[in-house]
Amino acid sequence: MVRTVLISAEGDEDVAGTDATQKACLMTEYVPPKVWTWDQSNGGAFASTNRPIAGPTHEAALRRGAHPLQLHSLATPNGQKVTILLEELLAAGHDAEYDAYLVNISKGDQFSSGFVAINPNSKIPAMIDYGPAEPIRLFESGSIMVYLADKFGAFLSKDVAKRAETMNWLFWQMGSAPFVGGGFGHFYAYAPEKLEYPINRYAMETKRQLDVLDRQLADHEFIAGSEYSIADMAIFPWYGGLALGRSYNAAEFLDVASYKNVLRWARQVDAREPVKRGRCVNTGHGPEDEQLHERHSAADVDKVVTIRKQRGTV
Numbered sequence: 242m243v244r245t246v247l248i249s250a251e252g253d254e255d256v257a258g259t260d261a262t263q264k265a266c267l268m269t270e271y272v273p274p275k276v277w278t279w280d281q282s283n284g285g286a287f288a289s290t291n292r293p294i295a296g297p298t299h300e301a302a303l304r305r306g307a308h309p310l311q312l313h314s315l316a317t318p319n320g321q322k323v324t325i326l327l328e329e330l331l332a333a334g335h336d337a338e339y340d341a342y343l344v345n346i347s348k349g350d351q352f353s354s355g356f357v358a359i360n361p362n363s364k365i366p367a368m369i370d371y372g373p374a375e376p377i378r379l380f381e382s383g384s385i386m387v388y389l390a391d392k393f394g395a396f397l398s399k400d401v402a403k404r405a406e407t408m409n410w411l412f413w414q415m416g417s418a419p420f421v422g423g424g425f426g427h428f429y430a431y432a433p434e435k436l437e438y439p440i441n442r443y444a445m446e447t448k449r450q451l452d453v454l455d456r457q458l459a460d461h462e463f464i465a466g467s468e469y470s471i472a473d474m475a476i477f478p479w480y481g482g483l484a485l486g487r488s489y490n491a492a493e494f495l496d497v498a499s500y501k502n503v504l505r506w507a508r509q510v511d512a513r514e515p516v517k518r519g520r521c522v523n524t525g526h527g528p529e530d531e532q533l534h535e536r537h538s539a540a541d542v543d544k545v546v547t548i549r550k551q552r553g554t555v
């Protein structure tokens with residue numbers, strides 16, 4: 242149990258009425274023990290699945306469909322990056338047909354023996370390409386995107402300078418978004434109590450990142466320049482989602498409307514048909530007819546996109 246007290250900048254407790262009050266900030270009196278131990282009952286939105294050890298918790302094989310590309314994922318921002326790319330590849334005429342299976346991370350599917358064999362880090366998205374003589378396993382959304390872009394020769398320029406700039410922004414996204422999701426989103430939307438210190442720290446960093454993008458997009462149509470690339474597809478579900486008010490109910494709190502260039506770009510990317518399609522794949526929440534747990538052909542996506550377009554939910 243943690244008691245909240247006022248602590249002065251010098252560390253004295255109970256400073257009411259002294260000069261130090263001005264400098265006082267709200268702190269908890271939690272003192273980390275010598276050795277951290279796992280408190281399984283600490284609450285929080287992910288308490289039932291998060292744990293401090295890797296490896297599988299149960300035996301279960303992954304299912305396999307007819308196409309060479311087998312995706313195991315969920316329609317979170319990290320999952321949508323890959324399904325948006327796959328739908329963009331298909332729309333551009335590449336033979337990127339794929340089977341997609343929903344991994345229910347709140348039920349612990351990411352800890353099955355089959356999933357851990359393709360991603361020892363137990364996080365979606367993960368993929369297997371059965372195309373080559375020896376199947377290739379793929380995990381980490383950025384790695385999957387580069388693999389697919391190279392495989393099909395699309396959305397990642399072969400020009401050295403343009404490729405480097407696209408990679409800069411792809412890696413920027415991979416390094417930056419955990420501050421938004423694991424930092425800001427976690428403490429603002431999911432933590433069992435609202436704590437000012439982490440919310441302040443991560444709101445500031447999230448706004449700084451939005452400003453980085455806003456300045457880049459002030460004089461570039463797309464993130465890495467004049468060409469739409471995997472950098473846009475990786476950044477859109479996170480920062481486009483924030484700008485369009487889809488994430489953490491935080492549009493007003495973060496004043497996302499002030500990032501005008503991000504908003505312009507987010508609307509432009511959001512209007513793309515393959516983006517709408519990719520956002521629907523592996524959806525496991527919302528009205529039943531708007532969900533799409535598995536995707537095996539274009540027709541599976543057509544059905545859900547049509548309904549969601551009519552309702553304005555994609």
Ligand SMILES: N[C@@H](CCC(=O)N[C@@H](CS)C(=O)NCC(=O)O)C(=O)O
Nearest residue numbers: 317319346363364365366381382383
């Ligand atoms: N860096 C990874 C992050 C993937 C990730 O955090 N996935 C989350 C869902 S968005 C997950 O699978 N969480 C399950 C868990 O933490 O047990 C990537 O980009 O692929």
